[in-house]
Amino acid sequence: ALKHLARKYHIEVRERELSAEELAARNDRESMLLVNDFAQKYFANILHHHVDGKSIGLGYFRERGFRNDIIEKFQLGYCLDEKDAFSKSAIKAGYNKDFLVKTGLTIEGENNYLADRFRGRVMFPVHSLSGKVLAFGGRVLKKDEKTAKYVNSPESEIYHKSNELYGIFFFLQAIVRHDRCFLVEGYTDVISMHQSGIENVVASSGTSLTPGQIRLIHRFTENVTVIYDGDPAGIKASIRGIDLLLEEGLNIRVLLLPDGDDPDSFSRKHNASDFIEFVSRHSVDFMQFKTNLLIDDAGNDPIKRAALIQDIVRSISMIPNQIIRAEYVKECSTLLNVDEKLLYHQINKIKQSELEAKITKKPTEDKSENTLPPATQVNRE
Numbered sequence: 001a002l003k004h005l006a007r008k009y010h011i012e013v014r015e016r017e018l019s020a021e022e023l024a025a026r027n028d029r030e031s032m033l034l035v036n037d038f039a040q041k042y043f044a045n046i047l048h049h050h051v052d053g054k055s056i057g058l059g060y061f062r063e064r065g066f067r068n069d070i071i072e073k074f075q076l077g078y079c080l081d082e083k084d085a086f087s088k089s090a091i092k093a094g095y096n097k098d099f100l101v102k103t104g105l106t107i108e109g110e111n112n113y114l115a116d117r118f119r120g121r122v123m124f125p126v127h128s129l130s131g132k133v134l135a136f137g138g139r140v141l142k143k144d145e146k147t148a149k150y151v152n153s154p155e156s157e158i159y160h161k162s163n164e165l166y167g168i169f170f171f172l173q174a175i176v177r178h179d180r181c182f183l184v185e186g187y188t189d190v191i192s193m194h195q196s197g198i199e200n201v202v203a204s205s206g207t208s209l210t211p212g213q214i215r216l217i218h219r220f221t222e223n224v225t226v227i228y229d230g231d232p233a234g235i236k237a238s239i240r241g242i243d244l245l246l247e248e249g250l251n252i253r254v255l256l257l258p259d260g261d262d263p264d265s266f267s268r269k270h271n272a273s274d275f276i277e278f279v280s281r282h283s284v285d286f287m288q289f290k291t292n293l294l295i296d297d298a299g300n301d302p303i304k305r306a307a308l309i310q311d312i313v314r315s316i317s318m319i320p321n322q323i324i325r326a327e328y329v330k331e332c333s334t335l336l337n338v339d340e341k342l343l344y345h346q347i348n349k350i351k352q353s354e355l356e357a358k359i360t361k362k363p364t365e366d367k368s369e370n371t372l373p374p375a376t377q378v379n380r381e
Contacts, residue, residue: 035105038090042086103159134158164205171199224251228255252285256282287316
C-alpha cells in the first residue's frame with residue numbers, strides 16, 4: 001500500500017535491509033506473540049477440560065452469568081493454582097523460557113526458580129486491533145487480603161498498557177457503526193454489557209485514561225459515553241483523566257448508574273433496549289456533570305468555589321474547537337453564575353501560559369527528529 005501511494009504521488013521510496021538488531025527485535029516480538037497464543041489456548045483448555053478448571057474457573061464464570069458462547073468468544077481461561085504447571089507445559093512444548101519471562105507469564109528467580117505469574121486465577125486475554133494476544137489479566141478467586149485481586153501482564157516489547165483498550169478487537173465495527181464508544185473500567189463490565197447486547201464498549205482495564213488510549217478511540221469515533229458507578233471517591237479520582245478526552249476534541253457524555261450498581265451488575269439486570277433507553281434519559285454532557293459534581297462538593301465555601309471555577313475553566317480551555325468552547329463558556333456561566341467575560345479572561349490566561357511554555361521550552365538536541373530525510377525510507381519486511 002505504501003509503495004502504491006508513493007508511485008501515485010511520485011515520491012521516491014528507498015528500501016533497506018533490516019539490521020541484525022532490527023531482525024532480532026522483530027523475531028523477539030514474533031516469538032512473544034507465539035508464546036501468548038500458546039498460553040491463551042492452554043488456559044482455555046484447562047478451563048474447559050481440567051477438573052480444577054471446570055469446578056473453579058468455569059464455575060466462577062457461570063456464577064457471573066456468562067454464557068458458554070461468551071466465554072469462548074473472549075477466549076477466557078484458568079491458570080492452575082500450582083507453582084509452575086503452565087511454565088513446565090510451555091517449555092515441554094518447545095517454547096523458550098526467555099520469552100516466557102519476557103511476556104511476564106513466568107517469573108524467574110535464583111537457582112533456576114520458575115513460577116507462574118497467574119497461578120490460581122481466571123484469565124482475560126488482552127487483544128490487539130488485529131486480534132493478537134498481547135497480554136493477560138488474571139483475577140484471583142481466593143479471598144486473601146495480602147493478594148492483589150487483579151494481576152496484569154507487565155510492560156513488554158509487545159504490550160504497552162497505556163496504548164491498549166480491552167474489547168477493542170471485538171467491538172471495533174460496532175463502535176464505527178453506532179458512532180459511539182461506551183467506556184468502562186473492567187474486563188467483566190465489557191463482557192456483561194456485550195452479553196446484554198451492548199457491543200460498542202471498551203475498558204481502560206482499571207487505569208486512568210491515557211493519551212494513547214484516547215487516540216485509539218478517536219480513530220473510530222468522536223463520541224464517548226463514560227459510565228460510572230455511584231462511588232463518589234472513584235468518580236473524583238478518575239474525572240481528571242477525562243479532560244484528556246476534551247483536549248483530543250471528543251464529545252463526552254457521562255452516565256451515572258444507580259447506587260450499588262456497576263456496568264457489570266446493571267447490564268445483567270437489563271437488556272440492550274432498556275440499557276440504551278436508560279442512557280438516553282440519564283446521560284449528561286460531561287461539562288455539566290463535572291460542574292454539578294464540583295458545585296455540590298464546594299457548597300458555600302468561597303475558596304472552594306474559586307478553585308471549582310478555575311478547574312472548570314481549565315477543562316474548557318482544553319477544547320480545541322472554538323465554537324464548542326464558546327457554547328461551554330455560555331453554559332458554565334449560567335451554571336456557576338459567573339460573567340462570561342471573566343471566564344474568557346481566565347481561558348486566555350491559560351492559553352497564553354501554554355504558548356509561553358512552548359516558546360521557552362528547550363529544543364531537543366536530537367536534530368534528526370526535526371529534519372526530514374531526503375526520501376522516505378521503509379524497512380523491507
